[in-house]
Amino acid sequence: MNVLFTTSAAPKISPFFTDEKRPPLGLGSLMSVVRNEGYNVFFVDNYLQPTNFIKEGYLQKNKIDYVGIYANTICYRDTLKMFNEIEDLRKKGIWNGKIVVGGPHTSVALDTIPDFVDYVVQGEGERAILKILNGEAEGRIIREERIKDLDSLPFQPWSIFAKLPYDYSCLWMDTKPVFTMNTSRGCPFECAFCSVDSIWGKKYTDFSADRIINEIEYLVKNFGAKGIYFREDNFTLNRKRVEEFCTKLTNKKLSIKWACETRVDTLCDEELVKIMSDAGCEAVYLGVESGSQRILDILKKHITVEQIERCITLCKKHNIRTYCSLITGVPGETYDDYLLTKNLMKKLKPYAYTFSIFVGIPHSELYKKVLDQKLYEHIDDIGLLYLPGYDAKTKYFYGKDSKQFVDYEFKQRTDFDEELLKELDKNKVKRSLRRVVFFLPSSILKKIGKQNEAKKLYKRIVNR
Ligand code: B12
Numbered sequence: 168m169n170v171l172f173t174t175s176a177a178p179k180i181s182p183f184f185t186d187e188k189r190p191p192l193g194l195g196s197l198m199s200v201v202r203n204e205g206y207n208v209f210f211v212d213n214y215l216q217p218t219n220f221i222k223e224g225y226l227q228k229n230k231i232d233y234v235g236i237y238a239n240t241i242c243y244r245d246t247l248k249m250f251n252e253i254e255d256l257r258k259k260g261i262w263n264g265k266i267v268v269g270g271p272h273t274s275v276a277l278d279t280i281p282d283f284v285d286y287v288v289q290g291e292g293e294r295a296i297l298k299i300l301n302g303e304a305e306g307r308i309i310r311e312e313r314i315k316d317l318d319s320l321p322f323q324p325w326s327i328f329a330k331l332p333y334d335y336s337c338l339w340m341d342t343k344p345v346f347t348m349n350t351s352r353g354c355p356f357e358c359a360f361c362s363v364d365s366i367w368g369k370k371y372t373d374f375s376a377d378r379i380i381n382e383i384e385y386l387v388k389n390f391g392a393k394g395i396y397f398r399e400d401n402f403t404l405n406r407k408r409v410e411e412f413c414t415k416l417t418n419k420k421l422s423i424k425w426a427c428e429t430r431v432d433t434l435c436d437e438e439l440v441k442i443m444s445d446a447g448c449e450a451v452y453l454g455v456e457s458g459s460q461r462i463l464d465i466l467k468k469h470i471t472v473e474q475i476e477r478c479i480t481l482c483k484k485h486n487i488r489t490y491c492s493l494i495t496g497v498p499g500e501t502y503d504d505y506l507l508t509k510n511l512m513k514k515l516k517p518y519a520y521t522f523s524i525f526v527g528i529p530h531s532e533l534y535k536k537v538l539d540q541k542l543y544e545h546i547d548d549i550g551l552l553y554l555p556g557y558d559a560k561t562k563y564f565y566g567k568d569s570k571q572f573v574d575y576e577f578k579q580r581t582d583f584d585e586e587l588l589k590e591l592d593k594n595k596v597k598r599s600l601r602r603v604v605f606f607l608p609s610s611i612l613k614k615i616g617k618q619n620e621a622k623k624l625y626k627r628i629v630n631r
């Protein structure tokens with residue numbers, strides 16, 4: 168039996184960043200499981216490189232029996248287009264296989280999936296896909312019990328992925344090639360802006376330290392891996408596992424560098440940070456979100472500003488680069504809250520930080536609040552919610568017009584937005600003055616005195 172796994176192309180404009188092209192590890196896990204069961208696996212990654220494969224007859228040419236599609240909300244327009252194209256082939260009697268869909272979107276927006284899709288898998292997919300292919304599935308919507316022993320899962324299909332032009336680097340690591348791994352599932356926290364809970368549930372399961380190291384060793388030997396990026400929600404949640412991983416990785420002498428993503432509260436422990444650094448941890452991507460305790464509490468992040476400070480200070484002390492992910496524009500956030508965040512970053516000087524402007528993705532607690540209390544100004548065709556002042560914030564935080572992210576003319580603004588726009592205007596004036604001083608003819612500069620004098624003059628003007 169021939170089984171095709173595929174992804175959907177990113178939209179032309181989106182409020183979420185869609186340029187980071189990494190192997191889809193959830194689909195990868197399914198591909199390995201299905202291949203081990205003796206089925207022929209095919210793979211087309213439209214997110215990486217958009218194709219017109221359905222219209223070009225891929226399903227017929229390769230005698231595909233099942234098409235398995237990964238669906239996320241941001242790319243769902245293209246998923247819908249694929250569904251319709253495949254259904255069209257069936258209606259015309261050109262192809263008569265089955266359509267299966269899985270991925271985060273099936274958990275957060277089940278009602279958007281057309282009735283003609285044969286199987287809809289919510290949550291973890293390995294058990295479900297085997298049941299479907301083996302003809303043992305009961306019903307159309309399937310949610311299987313979570314796998315307790317993740318170590319039983321095979322390695323990713325690296326021989327397929329390694330041939331494709333994915334991003335094999337990591338911005339905050341110096342080494343290359345860097346392979347992405349995902350070694351845990353689920354999250355016990357309840358951050359109000361996040362939908363991971365509704366996709367995976369609160370139970371946290373993870374690969375053992377040995378299982379992770381075996382796959383790293385395989386990547387080093389077969390693909391020359393020099394670095395690993397654990398791109399998952401909470402790599403360091405299970406302290407015992409991290410400690411064991413670090414000790415065993417060091418003993419193996421694989422000389423691998425690595426980076427991971429996690430929460431700051433798990434890294435307020437100097438002993439752990441030092442162990443990680445000694446074991447080759449080069450960088451951590453942290454969900455810092457805000458420097459205002461009031462906002463952290465509204466977001467139900469369950470961390471404190473002191474923990475953020477301690478975590479970043481410890482990482483810096485042990486030469487681990489910190490990348491802070493910040494969120495802005497959540498309902499109720501003021502300009503003063505933003506200043507607290509900005510000043511915290513100035514004070515702590517992490518390796519890098521970025522602000523993401525809040526846009527509601529279906530199913531988070533905050534999404535429901537914004538929807539129920541009608542706090543949004545615009546809702547788009549895939550249900551994403553945009554708050555008033557989104558356009559002012561894209562100008563300020565991304566330096567771009569909001570039309571590059573959403574096709575809508577924003578009309579409302581908060582006091583926070585007005586302050587941001589004032590700041591932008593002030594910066595514009597400063598920049599023009601800087602240019603004027605820079606281009607003043609030397610005769611005038613001589614008259615003013617030395618260049619330093621000109622700088623003083625400029626400072627006097629802009630600080631007025
Ligand atoms: C690593 C990661 C990435 C990587 C890799 C993406 C990938 N497809 O694997 C990159 C950087 C490319 C990425 C990009 C984006 N991501 Co991302 N990403 C993640 C992260 C942190 C882990 C994903 C992962 O590896 N999970 C582990 C594997 C095992 O799970 P899985 O991929 O969901 O697959 C399992 C099941 O879903 C199911 N399944 C999946 N597909 C299919 C298909 C079939 C046929 C079946 C039967 C089952 C099935 O079975 C799999 C195995 O159990 C998640 C957060 C999370 N906890 O899931 C966010 C997450 C998936 N990303 C998200 C988003 C929004 C994006 C982007 C749209 C924008 C962005 N910049 O964030 C793009 C979209 C790209 C794309 N096409 O996937 C959201 C999706 C929300 C939603 N409602 O759709 C999540 C949930 C983060 C969040 N907090 O909101 N992402």
Ligand code: SF4
Pocket residue numbers: 354355356357358361362363364400401430454
């Ligand atoms: S933001 Fe991170 S810690 Fe918070 S609920 Fe989502 S995955 Fe868990």
